[in-house]
Amino acid sequence: MKNKLFIATCLLLLTGNLVSAQYVTRFVKSGIIDFNKSTNVYALIKREIALSKDENIFSAKAFEAYKKNHPQIQISKSTLKFGDNKTLFTPEIDEEDNNTNNWFDMPMSQQFNTTYTDNNTSTKLSQKKVFEETFLVKDSTAKIKWKITGETRDILGYTCRRANGLVLDSIYVVAFYTDQIPVVGGPESFTGLPGMILQVALPHENVSWVATKVTDVTVPAATIIPPKKANR
Known part of the structure; x- marks a missing residue:
């Protein structure tokens, strides 16, 4: 009787351990993230x-006409590959959309830069398009002053914690990150x-990025x- 009770207890403990193992968090160290960039054009x-110094009535009229044919929120897609403590952010450029939506040719509403980041050396290499020329710019990773808060939210099944930051000591940033993907990185140059x-x-810039997959x-x-320089 004692032997049967001992065996039953062992089986119960083993079963409990197996069930618990199914819920152990998997830490993703390599993968691909799809992002949507939303811009309030x-x-x-x-x-x-x-901010225009001139009283340009035409601009106001042109804006009203623009609103009749263009949505308020412009969506731009991109992907972020990560692995070996490195990331590669690549925008999906829709030439037609960029030509029709960027009425003022505003940099904030565009997404042309491909950015490679190596956290092992704290460096990044960006491929930037300026007019018809494409340049490579090498720099250290962005220095953002972050303050992690207690607020959390679920994004695609990942528990994310909020952090408030300052870029260049003046641009306010709000980010949600997850340590279930233990790789330092994010869209564009956010890290x-x-x-x-x-x-x-x-x-304050009316723009945001969110992972969709x-x-x-x-x-x-x-x-x-790293991206290679190429004129387009």
């Missing part, structure tokens, strides 16, 4: 008109938090490499 245009940034916003897959190291 109307707000950007209003600000440009307000510096103890995990992957899945959502980030520049409230996380693919847990081993990304070949050969595909996470």
Whole structure:
């Protein structure tokens, strides 16, 4: 009887351990993240008109006509590959959309830069398009003054913690990162938090990025490499 009780107890403990193991958090160290960048184009245009030194009535009229044919929120897509403590952010450029939506040719509403970040050396290499020329710019990773808060939210099933930051001591940033993806990185050049940034916003610039999909897959190291200079 004692032997049967002992065996039953062992089986119960073993079963409990197996069930618990199913809920152990998996930490994603390599994969691909899809991002959507949302830009409030109307707000950007209003600000440009307000800051204009000239009383340009035509700009106001043109803006009203613009609103009839263009949405307030412009969506731009991009991907972020990560692995081996490195990231590669690549925008999906829709030439037609960029030509029709960027009425004032505002940099904030565009997404042309491909950015490679190596956290092992704290360096980044960006491919930037200026007019018809493409340049490579090498620099250290962005220095953002972060303050982590107690606020959390769920993004694509990942528990993310909020952090407030300052870029260049003046631009306010709000980000949500997850340590379930223990790779320092995020869209564009946003970085510096103890995990992957899945959502980030520049409230005063009327722009934000949010992850729409996380693919847990081993990304070949050969595909996470610095961009090459190329004129287009």
